[in-house]
Amino acid sequence: MKIVLGITGSIAGYKALELIRLLRRQDAEVRVVLTKAALNFVTPLSCQTLSNNPVYIDQFVLDKGIKHLSLADWGDIFVIAPASANIIAKAAQGIADDLLSTALVSSNKPTLFVPAMDTRMWENRIVQSNVEKLKNLGYHFLEPVSGALASGRIGKGRFPEISLIYKKILAIADSYPDLNGMNILITGGRTEEDLDPVRVITNRSSGRMGRELLYAGISRGARVRAIFGRVDINLPGDIDIIRVRKADEMLKHLQQNFEWCDCLIMAAAVGDYRAERISKNKFHNQKLNIKFKKNIDLLKELKKLNKNKILIGFSLESDRGFERSREKLIKKGLSFIVHNPLSVIDKERTEATIIRPGKKPIHIRNTTKWHLANRIYNECLVEIKGQR
Numbered sequence: 001m002k003i004v005l006g007i008t009g010s011i012a013g014y015k016a017l018e019l020i021r022l023l024r025r026q027d028a029e030v031r032v033v034l035t036k037a038a039l040n041f042v043t044p045l046s047c048q049t050l051s052n053n054p055v056y057i058d059q060f061v062l063d064k065g066i067k068h069l070s071l072a073d074w075g076d077i078f079v080i081a082p083a084s085a086n087i088i089a090k091a092a093q094g095i096a097d098d099l100l101s102t103a104l105v106s107s108n109k110p111t112l113f114v115p116a117m118d119t120r121m122w123e124n125r126i127v128q129s130n131v132e133k134l135k136n137l138g139y140h141f142l143e144p145v146s147g148a149l150a151s152g153r154i155g156k157g158r159f160p161e162i163s164l165i166y167k168k169i170l171a172i173a174d175s176y177p178d179l180n181g182m183n184i185l186i187t188g189g190r191t192e193e194d195l196d197p198v199r200v201i202t203n204r205s206s207g208r209m210g211r212e213l214l215y216a217g218i219s220r221g222a223r224v225r226a227i228f229g230r231v232d233i234n235l236p237g238d239i240d241i242i243r244v245r246k247a248d249e250m251l252k253h254l255q256q257n258f259e260w261c262d263c264l265i266m267a268a269a270v271g272d273y274r275a276e277r278i279s280k281n282k283f284h285n286q287k288l289n290i291k292f293k294k295n296i297d298l299l300k301e302l303k304k305l306n307k308n309k310i311l312i313g314f315s316l317e318s319d320r321g322f323e324r325s326r327e328k329l330i331k332k333g334l335s336f337i338v339h340n341p342l343s344v345i346d347k348e349r350t351e352a353t354i355i356r357p358g359k360k361p362i363h364i365r366n367t368t369k370w371h372l373a374n375r376i377y378n379e380c381l382v383e384i385k386g387q388r
Contacts, residue, residue, distance in 0.1 A: 009037020082116035119155030187268035205269030207231030
């Protein structure tokens with residue numbers, strides 16, 4: 001993948017260096033265009049060193065080729081990160097008065113803007129009007145997140161995390177259809193149940209699938225809320241995620257957010273059992289006998305509240321795998337269920353079978369959890385069309 005990366009005059013400009021590094025690690029080729037204002041925040045040398053390509057600044061230089069046209073022809077995708085209010089305004093009005101804006105006007109390739117600015121600038125009606133105009137023209141946006149800003153204020157305007165920007169680029173490159181503001185509620189990670197004040201019973205789910213569903217939903221234009229149990233991975237720090245530990249805590253937050261969602265994806269590995277009695281003191285016995293009882297079935301409880309929503313479950317099985325997954329599908333009234341073999345636990349890559357009532361199973365072999373997440377969303381869109 002060939003990426004033209006435009007860096008504009010924003011304090012977040014230094015974060016674009018990490019984006020270059022990540023893109024190069026993923027075998028993307030990057031050519032950087034700096035505006036004059038960007039030179040106050042990053043240097044051409046740092047961009048050239050990380051990208052291993054020349055850096056472009058001036059439109060009128062004594063060099064072979066017409067730079068804005070050659071850049072437009074070369075790149076598969078344009079990424080403006082960070083995007084200032086100034087470059088957004090220029091793009092919206094078709095102004096071409098420097099190399100980056102001229103290259104944008106000359107390009108017919110997919111273009112992503114990643115704005116970063118103070119809250120009052122981002123919320124300005126003119127800026128929002130320009131953003132809306134560009135969206136209507138087919139340009140892509142990854143909106144800023146809320147948090148501490150350079151001004152010292154707290155508000156929306158922060159540069160999103162680099163990993164999310166990368167996922168957004170992938171979603172655009174793969175031409176995944178937009179989720180059109182769908183409200184999606186996701187669970188991920190694992191729950192645990194207490195045995196004594198120190199020990200718990202849990203499982204080995206890492207949370208990777210839930211994280212990829214979170215990234216993919218945001219990247220494709222959905223409004224996403226997430227509830228996560230324990231995980232072995234880093235979760236995005238700039239996205240509000242409800243963190244829980246036990247199954248009943250997860251159920252409480254699911255019930256509170258269920259009315260809001262159009263689609264619930266239960267990717268969390270909720271513990272099947274809990275102790276009948278929790279010891280008040282730490283165990284020191286030579287031998288230990290603990291009686292367990294079945295834990296609460298979250299989807300079964302939510303089914304009581306179901307109001308024509310898309311419900312998606314996951315089923316990790318060994319013996320009678322497909323048969324047990326089909327039983328869960330019918331018993332819990334799901335739109336479809338994602339069946340996984342035991343071999344995918346805590347792995348980067350996965351395989352799965354999507355099972356629908358009365359439909360032929362869809363087998364997905366040896367793929368990334370990112371691609372599986374997007375396949376699940378594609379099937380959600382099929383469900384929506386079927387409801388109309």
